[in-house]
Amino acid sequence: MSDLRRPADLTCDEVRELAGAFVLGALREEDAAAVRAHLDTCPDAHAEILALAEMLPVLAASVPPVEPSAGLRDRLIAAAAADLEARAAPAPAPTVPSSSMGAVTPKAESIEGGRSRRPWSVPAWALRVAAVVAIVVLGGWNLLLQGQLGDAQAYERQVANVLAVAAKQGSLTVVMTPGSAPATGLAAIDAGGGMTLAMRDLAKPSGTAVYEAWMIAPKAAPVPLGEMSIAGDGSAYLQVGGVPATPGLVVALTREPGPGATTPTLPIVSSGTATASS
Amino acid sequence: MSEPTRPLPLRVTTAGDDADRAVLARISNGELNALDELYERYKTMAYSIAYRITDDASLAEDVVQDAYLGVWRNAARYIEGRGSVKTWLLSIVHHRAIDAIRRRRPTTELPERDDVPPATLTLPDVWGEVAANLDAETVRTALSALTDVQREAIELAYFGGLTQVEIAEQTSTPLGTVKSRMRLGLLAMRRALTGEAEPSIGAGESDRP
Numbered sequence: 001m002s003d004l005r006r007p008a009d010l011t012c013d014e015v016r017e018l019a020g021a022f023v024l025g026a027l028r029e030e031d032a033a034a035v036r037a038h039l040d041t042c043p044d045a046h047a048e049i050l051a052l053a054e055m056l057p058v059l060a061a062s063v064p065p066v067e068p069s070a071g072l073r074d075r076l077i078a079a080a081a082a083d084l085e086a087r088a089a090p091a092p093a094p095t096v097p098s099s100s101m102g103a104v105t106p107k108a109e110s111i112e113g114g115r116s117r118r119p120w121s122v123p124a125w126a127l128r129v130a131a132v133v134a135i136v137v138l139g140g141w142n143l144l145l146q147g148q149l150g151d152a153q154a155y156e157r158q159v160a161n162v163l164a165v166a167a168k169q170g171s172l173t174v175v176m177t178p179g180s181a182p183a184t185g186l187a188a189i190d191a192g193g194g195m196t197l198a199m200r201d202l203a204k205p206s207g208t209a210v211y212e213a214w215m216i217a218p219k220a221a222p223v224p225l226g227e228m229s230i231a232g233d234g235s236a237y238l239q240v241g242g243v244p245a246t247p248g249l250v251v252a253l254t255r256e257p258g259p260g261a262t263t264p265t266l267p268i269v270s271s272g273t274a275t276a277s278s
Numbered sequence: 279m280s281e282p283t284r285p286l287p288l289r290v291t292t293a294g295d296d297a298d299r300a301v302l303a304r305i306s307n308g309e310l311n312a313l314d315e316l317y318e319r320y321k322t323m324a325y326s327i328a329y330r331i332t333d334d335a336s337l338a339e340d341v342v343q344d345a346y347l348g349v350w351r352n353a354a355r356y357i358e359g360r361g362s363v364k365t366w367l368l369s370i371v372h373h374r375a376i377d378a379i380r381r382r383r384p385t386t387e388l389p390e391r392d393d394v395p396p397a398t399l400t401l402p403d404v405w406g407e408v409a410a411n412l413d414a415e416t417v418r419t420a421l422s423a424l425t426d427v428q429r430e431a432i433e434l435a436y437f438g439g440l441t442q443v444e445i446a447e448q449t450s451t452p453l454g455t456v457k458s459r460m461r462l463g464l465l466a467m468r469r470a471l472t473g474e475a476e477p478s479i480g481a482g483e484s485d486r487p
Contacts, residue, residue, distance in 0.1 A: 020461030021442040025376060026435035028443070052464040058420045058471070059436050060327050060368065068325040072339045073317055077310055079343065080350045084308050 010038045016048055023053040071177030074184055078175055158198035158237045162188045165196050172274040174251045180267035183234075187251050189274055195243040199228060199253065199270065200235040208258045211236060211269065215243055216250040222264050228253070249274040298363035306353035313350055320364060324371045331375035331437050341378055345370040376439035416471065423470035428463030431456055 010018070015038050021027050022035045039046055166173050170191030176184055176199060185199035197213060205211060213225040225243065228236035243249070252271040254264040298319075304312030324345065328338035348370050349356075349363075356366065424432065430449065434440045442460070446453045 017457055017461070020432075020459075020464050021435065021457055023464070024432060024435035024460055025373075026440065026442045026445065026460065028441050051468060052461065055420070055464045055467045056372075056436070058417055058467060059432070060323070060372070061417045062421055063326045063330040065322050066326045066329045068321055068339055068342060069335075072325075072343060073314070073321070075339075076317060076343045076346050077314060079347055080313050081310060083347065083351060084310070087308075 010034050012038075012042060012044055012046070015039070015042070015046060019046070019049050019052050023049060023056065069178070070182050070184075074175060074177050158235060159186060161237070161239075162186050162196045162198050165190050165194065170245060172245050172247060172249075174249075174272040174274050176251065176253070176270045176272040179252075179270050181269045183253065183270040185236075185253075185270060185272075187272065189243050189245045189249070191245050192241075193243050193245065194241050195225070195239070195251075197225075197228070197238040197240075197251065198235065199237075200233075202228075202230050202234045202236055202269070204230055204234070205255055210256055210259050212254055212256045212261050212264070213238055213240075214252045214254065214264050216252060217244070217246065218248055222252070224261060224264075225251075227259055245274070247274055295362045295364075302349075302353050302356060302363050305350060306356075313346065316349065316363070316367070317346055320367055324368060327368065327371050328375040331372070331439065332379055337378055338375070341374045342371060344374050372436075379439050420467040420470050423466040424463050425459075425466075427451075428459045428466065431459040432463050435460060 015022075015035055018027065018031070018035055022032060025032075027035065039049065165171055165188035168190045172189045174187040174189070174197075176186060176197075178184060181201075181203060183199055183201045183203075185197060187195055187197040189195045195215075199211075202211060211228040211230065213228055214222040215225055216222045225240050226238055228238045230236050250271060250273050252264065253269045254261075254266070255269055256265050298316070301312045301316050301319075305316065321342070324342045325338060328341040328345075329335065332338045332341065345367060349367055356363070421429070427449075431445055431451075434445045434448065435442070440448065442453060442456050445451070446456045449456070451459075
């Protein structure tokens with residue numbers, strides 16, 4: 001029950017009394033709605049509401065600054081690219097109701113998008129390709145900014161190979177996000193077990209150290225896939241077979257003291273999870 | 279305190295706002311680079327708020343990603359008059375973070391708030407460039423104007439996601455007193471920042487219901 005007797009009929013004094021709780025979001029929705037209803041119709045502008053709300057940034061500024069992980073940006077961009085692809089996608093498969101393709105509805109609530117609701121339905125291939133496109137576009141863009149056009153082209157060529165695999169029916173993609181190092185990359189595993197992996201921003205290993213790629217199936221020991229040799233621009237490329245196209249498979253990169261490692265040396269430099277397709 | 283604190287430029291449109299709007303326009307055209315730009319600009323602030331509320335790095339990242347995706351999807355419908363892009367974004371971050379921790383508390387009786395815009399979104403701009411202009415000293419000054427019980431009530435609400443009824447229960451305090459603490463606390467912060475007495479807003483109140 002509400003802590004107000006008649007939430008739909010607040011007086012100006014009651015609204016003033018609730019102003020602090022209202023701006024802090026401490027009212028239950030029915031009471032907050034009553035305040036909003038009052039503000040919508042009241043001839044008094046209730047300047048106190050705004051005056052109090054202006055303190056919210058001060059509260060927020062009192063929070064100690066913390067940096068998100070570098071992987072967050074990659075996940076966001078990949079998700080946005082997938083969303084973009086979904087909006088532009090042609091008519092969906094017959095099993096998908098056409099109404100679900102409305103990318104955005106004009107409802108005010110959807111200003112926030114939604115974690116649980118997906119107002120569209122996308123063929124899995126579109127998601128895969130979109131994620132790849134995001135990495136190509138942004139990877140190329142960032143490198144261009146650094147004046148490394150030649151290197152960018154090399155990386156793009158590698159990614160183009162990954163893209164070719166990702167586009168095949170039954171393929172999985174793996175977005176490699178940074179672990180102990182800021183390295184990122186992309187892999188695709190085709191239905192026949194062929195995997196292509198392109199990485200960038202890898203630091204040149206010192207001495208005999210090498211980068212080793214691993215596949216880690218659920219409840220199984222890591223299996224070495226091969227060494228990745230680093231090009232001058234920090235990119236690396238690997239093409240191997242025998243990788244099961246199983247969603248949930250983890251692909252990881254470690255730095256090993258020398259070639260031929262049989263168990264990975266922590267920490268993991270970069271890793272990603274194979275994402276299911278249709 | 280020495281000199282009276284100079285009034286805050288509480289609602290100024292700055293070059294930052296204009297730049298944000300330009301970026302938003304590009305976002306509404308589906309430019310991933312623009313989203314990347316907006317992300318870089320506010321990632322620390324957005325994540326810090328989400329982390330302070332959730333106390334969970336992975337949940338906080340989910341919250342920030344969701345908030346940015348909301349901006350990405352709805353940039354075209356964003357109404358300029360509503361306030362700065364930063365207000366919009368950070369309000370969504372706050373709202374989603376609170377939602378996330380409320381879901382984590384199974385005992386909390388709360389409606390599904392996903393369909394309700396946060397209160398701050400229904401108001402004119404409250405963020406503007408304020409947060410960016412606030413130095414640590416100004417923030418300390420404002421917070422030091424709070425009594426311990428006012429600070430407790432405000433933090434339980436803003437960072438803890440508790441309703442006033444829940445705060446009253448948790449602190450064994452009458453509901454009317456909780457309301458007053460939140461309201462008078464915010465007023466005290468404002469007075470500390472502006473040096474205004476603002477009798478029209480704060481007159482005739484005590485810490486009693």
